Amino acid sequence: MWASLARCLSRRVTVHPEGPRSLQRAVKVRGFFPLQTWPVPHRCMRMGTAPRMDGATPAIRQVQALDAERYVSVRWEDGSRSLYPYVWLRDNCQCAHCFLHSAKARKLLLADLDVTTRLERVTLTEPTKVSVVWPDQHTSEFDAEWLKKRCFSQSARQKQQEELFLNARHCWGSGLRVPTASFEEVVREDEAAFAWLHTLRRVGIVLLKGAPVEQGQVTRLSKRIGYHRLTFYGHTWQVQDKADANNVAYTSENLSLHSDYPALHNPPGVQFLHCIKQAAEGGESEIVDGFHTANQLRKENPEAFRLLTSLRVDFTDTGADYCDFQVQSKNTIIDVDCDGQVVRINYNNATRDSTLDLPLEQVQPFYSALRAYVDLMSRPENVVTYRMEPGDVVTFDNWRLLHGRRSYTSVPGHARHLEGVYLDWDEVMSRLMGPEDSLKQRGLNQSAQSRALGYSKEDN
C-alpha cells in the first residue's frame, strides 16, 4: 500500500498556486512551496542520497567457508564479495524452528546459540540460495537478496541504515519556502500522505492547507498515522489566551523560539497545530532549523556546543489539565548521538528549572553558551516567519525545529485559537516505512483496516 508510493514521490505532486500569494501578508512573511519543488539551500553533514534497492535479485557465483576467520565468503556475479560471520548466520537461521514467521521474530534463544560455532559445509544450492549445515546437522538456508541487504561492508550498511531511518536531512535557513500540501488530499490519498510524511522527515515541516475550520482535524490527521500521544495537556490541546494559564503558550504574549515539552525525558517527536481562528493583529509564527543552527554553533563556538551537548539541565512543569502533574526531567540542550550527529534540541526557556544541577564554576559558562546558541538561532538568516490562516495545519518535527509566536491582540469574541496534538517519531516512521499491503495480506477486519487508514471513529 505505502511502499509503492515511494516510487511515485517524484511524479505525484500537489500544487497550490494560490499559496505563496495569499499567504504573503504579514511582516516578513516568507513564501510557501508545494511539496515537489521546495528548494534545498544547503545540506546537513550527514546528507547523501540513499537509492532504494532496485529489486533485481542478485546472483551468487561462489560460496566458501573461511574457517580461520569463521566467515562465509559470498562472491557475487558482479565480482564483489561479502563476508558473513558464522555466528551471525547461525543466529539468523530463518527456519521455522529458529524463527517465528507470523511475528517475523527470532525464536532461537541466545542460550542455545554457540557463539563460537563452526560449520560443517556451505553450498550454493541455486544461484540465489545458500545452504549451511552446522555441526549438529541443523541446516539453514539463506536467500541471496536477504544476504545482500545485510552485507557488513560500510557502504552497504550505510545504505541500509539510511533506508531504514531516513536520517539524511535537508537543512535550511530563512530562504526556506515552507513545503505545502492539501489537508484533504493527505487525509484521503495514500500517495499524498506518503509525500507529506517523507517531506516532514527530510525538511522538518509541512504546512497542510484547506482543513475544515473546526476542532477535530488534528485527530483526523493523527489517525492517518495510527494514533497520537496523550500528555498531561490532554489528547489534543487548545492554544488560546486563558485566564490563570497553566502554560505560557496559553497567553497572548510573545513566545520565544522553543521546542515543546523538554520537561519530559522523551519529548514528543512530531507536532500538528491547526489554526481555527487567527488573531486580528499579531500572532505570526517563527521557525528555525535547530539541527542546522546547532551545527553552525559547533563551527563558530565549539566550546558553547560542547557545553550544551554535555551539561544536563533540569526542566520542570507543574499544574493540572488532563490530570494534575508535576514532571521533572534532565536533558542536554542539544542531544548528539554516538557519532556526534545532532539528533534532538531540548529547549524551552519557560520550563527550564530554577534548580540548576551544575557546579558553581560551570553556571556562568552555561549561560554564556546558551545565550550564544539563542543569539545564533535568532539571526534573521535563520528565522522563517509566516502567518497561519484558519484552515492551515502546520506539521513539524519537534525534535528538530524551534518554533515561536509573536504576541497578539486578544479581542473578546474573536479569540485566536489553535488546536494541537503530539505524536512520536517511531509511530510516524512506522506509517512512512511500511508495510506494503500488509492489511490486505493479513486479512484484518474492516474496523482494524479503517483504523489503520485513519478513518475510524473509535478510540478517540
Place this chain on the structure above:
Amino acid sequence: MWASLARCLSRRVTVHPEGPRSLQRAVKVRGFFPLQTWPVPHRCMRMGTAPRMDGATPAIRQVQALDAERYVSVRWEDGSRSLYPYVWLRDNCQCAHCFLHSAKARKLLLADLDVTTRLERVTLTEPTKVSVVWPDQHTSEFDAEWLKKRCFSQSARQKQQEELFLNARHCWGSGLRVPTASFEEVVREDEAAFAWLHTLRRVGIVLLKGAPVEQGQVTRLSKRIGYHRLTFYGHTWQVQDKADANNVAYTSENLSLHSDYPALHNPPGVQFLHCIKQAAEGGESEIVDGFHTANQLRKENPEAFRLLTSLRVDFTDTGADYCDFQVQSKNTIIDVDCDGQVVRINYNNATRDSTLDLPLEQVQPFYSALRAYVDLMSRPENVVTYRMEPGDVVTFDNWRLLHGRRSYTSVPGHARHLEGVYLDWDEVMSRLMGPEDSLKQRGLNQSAQSRALGYSKEDN
C-alpha cells in the same frame, strides 16, 4: 495529598500473612514480602539515603555581593555559606513580570537576560528574605528556603536531585522476597498507592494481590497514575496462546529473559501484568535485576560491558494489531548516563534484528559480550522465580527488570490469560512526586479530580 504520604511510608504497612504460604507452590518459587519489610541484600553504586528537607525555614545571618566573581554570598545562621551567581539570580527572578505564577514557569526571555549582569545592591530585608536591585533598578526578592534548596554545593545538589528523581535503587538477586500489597488498597487509598509507587521505583517490582479476575484491572490501575501508554499492541493487550501470533509472547513457549519493546526508541518504562487465568502446568515467571547484573558485568567483564554500552543494535517489529506497524530502532543493550550509571536495559532476543550495523570485526566480540551478559543474568543467584495466580497484578520497571516466562501447557477451555498495559516513568514519577493538595488548591471540577485520582470512566 501525596506528599504527606512520604511521612507515612515507614509506619503505613500492608501485611499479607497468607502471601508467602499460598504462593510457594511451583518449582523454585521464592517468597513474597509485604511492602514495609522487604530485605535489602546489597546496594547499588549510587545508593545513599536522601533525607527530605525538614521543613524548618532556614534563617540568613548575612548577605554580601562578591563583585569580582559576580556571586551573592549567603551566610546561614548555622555558619555555612552558599554562593549564587548573579546571572542565575537575575534569570530566576520570581516577580510577576519575570515569572508566570499560574504556570510556575519563566516569562523572562533569554534574549532579555544580560548574562554578564552586575548588581547594584543586595540586602537582607528580613531573616528569610533577600532583595537584589539590578543596575536597571529592577528588584528581585528571594526567599531563604527557596535559596537553600537551590544551593550549588555538591552535597546540596545531590540531595535535591535525589529528592526529585529518586534514583537510588535497592538492588537484589535471587534472595529477593517480592514486595506485595493489596490491589484494592492501592486503588482506594492514597497512602497505599504512595507506598506502592515508592517501592516500585526503589526495588523495581511490586506484586499486587486480590484484583478482580476479569479484564479492565490494569486500566483501573493506570488511571490511578493518570493515563497509560498506547502502543501498536493496543491500549491494553492480552497475553494468550494465539494462532498466527504476531509476537512470541502470544505463544505457549518459553520466553527467555527480556525487556519489552526495545524496538521502540523509548521503550515503556513501567509494565503492569494481570493474571486472569494461569496455566494448569508451567507458565512460571522469572525476573532479574538488570541494573544489578549489568554492574556485575562491568566488574567481571569490563570489555563486554564496554561493548554492550557502546554498540548500537537494530531492533525491529512488524505486524498488525491496534493498526499495522513496522518499527525499527537502534539501541545499546545497556544504556548508561553521562555519569556512567546504568539507566536502561534494552534486550529482547526475539526482536533483535538480523540487520546488524557493525563492522565485520566487531560482530564476534558483540555476540561474545551479549552471551556473557545473558549467562550472567541467568545465574541461579540472580533469578527470582514465582508463579502468578489469578488476581495477581505484577507491576515492574521495564527499563530495569528482565522478565521471562517458562513454557506452559495450553489446554483448550482453560487458556492462560494475562492482560497487560504500559506506562512511562515520567507519568509514574509525576504521580509519586507531586503535587501536594494541588487539586484542592486549584479548585478543579469534580470530573478532573476523579480523573486525577483514577476513578473516572472517561478517556479509556
